[in-house]
Amino acid sequence: MTDQSWTLSRKIGFRFSFIFILSFILFKNNGAFSLLGYLTQFLTTPMRQLCHWFAIHILNYRYDYAVYTNGSGDTSFDWVSLAIFLAVAVLGALVWSVLDRDRKSYNTCYYWLTAITRYYIAFMLINYGVVKLTHSQMPPPGLGRLMQPLGEFSPMGLAWTYFGYSKGYNIFVGIVEILAGLLLFRRTMVLGALITTAVSINVMATNYFFDVPVKILSTALFLLSLYLLLPYIRTLFNLLVRVGALVSCSYWKGRYTHGLGKIS
Structure with a gap:
């Protein structure tokens, strides 16, 4: 990353991504990080309570949101919590953008x-x-x-x-x-x-x-x-698409030239 100032859209996108990705990693690690699960176990009950409230009062969803992750990662609780992460990321990015609007970049973050x-x-x-x-x-x-x-x-x-x-x-x-x-x-x-x-x-x-x-x-x-x-993305595009196109053109040009040589 360079020290150049970021565009407004890039800063807003980063703020949203920062909040959403960290929220997801914190709660949705499928048991792969035992230490992280141990450190965040005190958040389990508040998160469940928040999901219950969010499902009833915001989503008006009363089906089976109380079925917690139990080997399946796609229970209603998981989808409701995902909606919460998205809502928190949107609101957090808006508040962050107002409070930190003069920031030029977030290279360290x-x-x-x-x-x-x-x-x-x-x-x-x-x-x-x-x-x-x-x-x-x-x-x-x-x-x-x-x-x-x-x-x-x-x-x-x-x-x-x-x-x-x-x-x-x-x-x-x-x-x-x-x-x-x-x-x-x-x-x-x-x-x-x-x-x-x-x-x-x-x-x-x-x-x-x-x-x-x-x-x-x-x-x-x-x-x-x-x-x-x-x-x-731009570098990979140039490597995979443009270089591939050049190789293909060179191949067909060689076949065409070789074919003309045979005809003549």
Whole structure:
């Protein structure tokens, strides 16, 4: 980051991102950070009370918001809490913008936010990668599953049976997810973010299309990976699109010239 003044839209966007990302990381870490969970356990009850109040009085939602995270990351409580994070981030960004309107940039805060985001993504995916290496997240289908008629499978059950059948596939995916550890180092951050973007979009698609109840977390990992890549979008575009176009043009030009040589 340079010392140049940020644009107004960039400052507002950062303020919103700062509040929302830290709120999400604090409460939605899926048990991957035991120490963080221990330090924030005193916030659990106030957060539940806030969700109850927000669901009833703001969202007018009275279905099952009291069902807390219980292995599923997509309970109504999780969606209500996500709405709270968004509302707090919007309001917080507005108040922050008024109180700190003369600030030229947030380079130091940006550095620490990206560092926290890097470590969050890395440890989350490393945690998932390790359990895949041991073939314990999606275990091989047992006799009861194999005897069950296919039409009785839930979408998630079908996906878990398919993925769990192959130990080699689990090991491969586990290794790729463990490569998220590249995010732990600044010099390999871009490569790590590219890998985690590809991994998380695949996980996210599986969760949405097979109704796996980890949609919020997988979507967050994908968006956070993109967030890390934002400062490098132009460079990556030039590398992946323009260079690719030049190589393609050179290839077809060579074939065309070679073809004319043959004709002549």
